[in-house]
Amino acid sequence: MKRFLIVLIVCSLIQMPQICADVEDPLLPTDTSGRVREHPKTGKPFVSITDNNNPEGRYPFSSNIEIYSRPDYKMLDHKIKAGEVPYDGPSSSRTKVYVFAATIATAGAATGAFMPVAASTGATGSAAGPLLGAATVAGAGAGAYHYGSKINPDDDDFIERAEARWLETNGETIHAADR
Amino acid sequence: MFARSFFLLVFMVGVLVQSSGCRSLFGWDIHAPGLLSGLYFQETTTAPQRIALYLTDELTSFTSTNKGGRFADPQTYHVGEAFTPMVVEAFQHGFEEFLLMEAEPTPAIMNQYAIPYLVALRPKVFDNRVTLKGQAVGLRTEALVFNPNLDIVGRFEVDGSSDAKKVFAKKGGPEVNLNAAIENNISVTVETLQDWLAGVAV
Numbered sequence: 001m002k003r004f005l006i007v008l009i010v011c012s013l014i015q016m017p018q019i020c021a022d023v024e025d026p027l028l029p030t031d032t033s034g035r036v037r038e039h040p041k042t043g044k045p046f047v048s049i050t051d052n053n054n055p056e057g058r059y060p061f062s063s064n065i066e067i068y069s070r071p072d073y074k075m076l077d078h079k080i081k082a083g084e085v086p087y088d089g090p091s092s093s094r095t096k097v098y099v100f101a102a103t104i105a106t107a108g109a110a111t112g113a114f115m116p117v118a119a120s121t122g123a124t125g126s127a128a129g130p131l132l133g134a135a136t137v138a139g140a141g142a143g144a145y146h147y148g149s150k151i152n153p154d155d156d157d158f159i160e161r162a163e164a165r166w167l168e169t170n171g172e173t174i175h176a177a178d179r
Numbered sequence: 180m181f182a183r184s185f186f187l188l189v190f191m192v193g194v195l196v197q198s199s200g201c202r203s204l205f206g207w208d209i210h211a212p213g214l215l216s217g218l219y220f221q222e223t224t225t226a227p228q229r230i231a232l233y234l235t236d237e238l239t240s241f242t243s244t245n246k247g248g249r250f251a252d253p254q255t256y257h258v259g260e261a262f263t264p265m266v267v268e269a270f271q272h273g274f275e276e277f278l279l280m281e282a283e284p285t286p287a288i289m290n291q292y293a294i295p296y297l298v299a300l301r302p303k304v305f306d307n308r309v310t311l312k313g314q315a316v317g318l319r320t321e322a323l324v325f326n327p328n329l330d331i332v333g334r335f336e337v338d339g340s341s342d343a344k345k346v347f348a349k350k351g352g353p354e355v356n357l358n359a360a361i362e363n364n365i366s367v368t369v370e371t372l373q374d375w376l377a378g379v380a381v
Contacts, residue, residue, distance in 0.1 A: 030291055032282045039271065041214055041264050046271050049231070049292060051282040058281040060239045060263050068212045071355045076343035078313075082350060089212035089358075091351040161340060162363040164371040167321075168334040 040065040066090070206253040211261035211358035212351075215268050219366055223269070226373040229276035231292075232266070233284055233299040238320070239263045241302045247309035247316075256357055258305055258318060265358075266300065266365050273369040289327040296332070297325040298372060303336065313344030314353060316360045322368055324375070335371060339364025 033055075037048045040061045051057060068089040075085040241259035246252065270277045282288060284297055299322070306317040317340035324333035341359035346352030 030282075030285065030287045032288055032291070034278070034292060037279070039264065039268060042268060044268070044271055046267065046277055046279060048279040049282050049288060055281075058236075060234050060267075060279075060281070062260050062263070065264075068214060070214050071212050071216050071358050073216055073218065073341075073355065073359050075349060075352070075355050076341065076346065076359060078344045082348055082352075087349075087351045087355070089351050090210040090354050092207045092209065092353065162338060162367040164335050164337045164367050166333065166335045166371075168331065169375075170332055 041067055206255060207353065209254060209256045209353050209357055211257070211354050211361060213261035213264045213358070215265055215272075215362055215365075216358075219269065219362060220272060223273055223366055223369055224373070225272060225275055226376060227275045228373075228376050229278070229293070229295060230270070230274045230372070230376070231278040231280045231284070231289075231294045231297040232270050233280040233297055234263060234266070235299060235301045238300055238302050241305075243305035243307070245305055245307040247307035247314065251309045254307070254353075256305060256307070256316070258302070258357070258361065261358060262318075262361050262365070265361055266368075269365045269369050273373060284325070284329060286328050289325075289329065294327065296376070297329070299323045299325065300368070306340070313342070314346050314356055315340060315342035316357055317341075318360050318364045320364055320368065322372070324372070333375060337364050337368045337371065339367060 031052045032049050033052055034047050034049055035055070036045050038045050069086070071087070071089060072085050074080055075087060239259045239262075241262070243256045243258055244254065245256070246254045267279060270279075278292065278294060280288075280297060288294075289297065301321050301323075303319040303321050304317075306315075306319075308315040317338060319336060319338045321334065321336050323331055326332045339360050340363060341356050343352075343356050343359075346356045
């Protein structure tokens with residue numbers, strides 16, 4: 001028995017450095033740096049923690065960044081006509097649809113079958129601009145928060161724009177009834 | 180003879196459409212401007228907090244092909260591409276000491292930079308409802324809040340949506356509608372975090 005225990009202790013000591021190496025000491029400096037990056041669209045600087053071995057490895061922004069003016073959501077109001085609010089951002093190209101339709105027309109076949117697709121890209125409708133209200137906050141149950149914004153809460157057709165639901169705080173799951 | 184060549188032509192056109200893919204011919208590629216509106220800066224205050232943001236690859240590359248209706252044209256919404264610059268801008272304004280965590284977070288990194296909380300965001304659902312009158316788009320994300328030991332201390336879901344009409348009749352309509360839904364999601368994420376951190380600090 002004694003011999004077995006000695007063998008066990010010796011084996012543990014041999015294994016120990018390997019076990020310890022896997023646990024990172026939280027007080028030791030890491031192989032990372034804090035570097036100043038610029039927001040690709042606004043140019044405003046912020047601090048980023050990067051891995052020294054691969055500083056650009058997880059750079060999250062797309063390499064193809066185009067800069068536009070800030071969007072104005074008044075544009076989404078149904079009363080605002082197309083072009084009334086200036087907009088210089090990206091928009092869907094319909095050119096390829098028309099080019100294809102023209103190709104088909106030139107070939108002299110099936111034009112009618114394809115044209116409605118081009119026409120349907122300009123679907124229209126009416127009413128509602130969602131982003132005019134201020135955020136309202138209402139607590140709902142232990143640890144649960146609920147946020148909502150409306151065009152006008154007194155209107156029958158108000159639109160809720162956003163909400164958050166806590167699912168867990170400090171290791172405690174929040175049940176649906178408490179949210 | 181004529182009928183035969185006509186059917187041959189129709190067959191060839193069919194093969195062309197099939198091989199090139201309907202989406203590339205008729206599809207809508209929706210790229211939002213990826214910038215917050217002026218409204219965000221009016222509504223959201225800056226909290227005197229240090230916070231780190233970790234964006235999952237799943238979120239930064241998130242796209243949706245939910246076309247919003249049985250008969251709608253194919254659509255691809257480049258959600259992550261717009262969400263990433265917008266959420267960084269929102270956190271820059273929403274927190275006095277904002278850090279973007281590009282390295283894989285560890286307790287050692289959290290201690291080295293004295294980061295009290297790390298927030299990781301991931302996408303859950305992108306909803307798109309296209310009707311004859313307009314379009315409603317919505318984005319649900321999940322936020323996980325970690326302490327310096329990287330234990331989860333909070334988890335919440337956020338829905339942000341924008342429901343507008345006549346969007347397809349306006350240049351940039353669907354793009355701005357997507358931008359609005361993303362902004363609503365992000366602004367509530369920041370407000371929820373600010374309130375929670377204020378509660379924790381008390």
